[in-house]
Amino acid sequence: MQHYINIIINSVFIENIVLVYFLGMCSFLSISKKVETSIGLGLAVIFVLSITAPANWAINEYFLAEGALDWAGLEDINLDFLQFIVFISVIAAMVQLVEMLMDRFSPVLYYNLGIFLPLITVNCSILGCSLFLVEREYNLAEATVYGFGSGLGFFLAIVSLATIRKRMRYSNVPPTLRGVGMSMLLTGLISMAFLGFSGISL
């Protein structure tokens, strides 16, 4: 149990996907103007990551990795090179599926998260997480926990940036630095604060 908690703490604070690996920066910068929308996007990312991480893990384990097709009697086939195409299609399909299910069973949630879901397909944090899973050789449970933890890290980062940007409205920022330039500098400072966690060994 402690092992899984460590994975979560690690992926939220120490190796935050946004602040340390720079994944999902585009939506991180463009959707952080309002706190409410950033909460919506953050929740949607947590949701999609916790689903796609185990799905891509299973597909890699039983179809793509070296020797994965043993169960079908095809030991010599290595479909490693198909990883990118398969992962991105799985993500696109999962997002579509989640969207349809949500629309059917929970219209309220769909109404709140709906507009963010299509955006998530091209959010690098989702694909990046799936690729990290393979690189780090996690098992199924670890993969799921890691997906959830990374989503939580994204949520934390985007909500904190949105709240800081809200406060920035009262400050006098040079015109050409307004918007993205300032957000980058703020992210730099948040990221510096998160570096403080990097000394923790789990």
Added chain:
Amino acid sequence: MKLSLFSTKNKKIIKDPLMGENPISIHILGICSALAITTKIDTAVVMTLAVVAVLSISNTVVALIRKLIPNKVRIIIQMSIIASLVSITDQILAAYYYDMSKILGVFLGLIITNCIVLGRLEAFAMQNSPGEAFLDGMGNGLGYGAILIAVAFFRELFGFGSIYGYNVINDNIYFSGYENNGLMILSPGAFIILGLIVWVHRSYTKVIDKG
């Protein structure tokens, strides 16, 4: 219409993304990779080449078949074209330049979700001829690369004291108390340098964000 490579229009297609329409500093696309692989100039150069290749080829391919693509499934078609090209680039790099492909790691694969590529396919290749789309791909790839290399230049200079792998800071300077700034190699350095570059670039092109 006579097609000449250096007509005014074609020049504009290539030049715009380098300055006033830069994908990174003006449109804020493709930031992820711009930050992750810019600790050294050589990785930034390889990444630029990979993006230029993927972007110009996918732009040309999509422009060639733009009239055949049904509107409803266009994103999926575009994604699969990009993903195939990225897989090919990845394999080529792994075959001929193995060390570099190890360093770039997952970030090469993340060209797929680099918004610049999908953005240009949607905004340009779907409406224009293959030749123009190719130039547009080149231009945007180079505009992306220019910022990438600028960020990498400062991070490498301050972080490692070298430029493109060559030491430029004299031993005597280290001896008199100068030290490399480790923060530049870590993530906050990337954010701050890119933020400052965006500031300088926007002051120069006079683009003002409302937000």
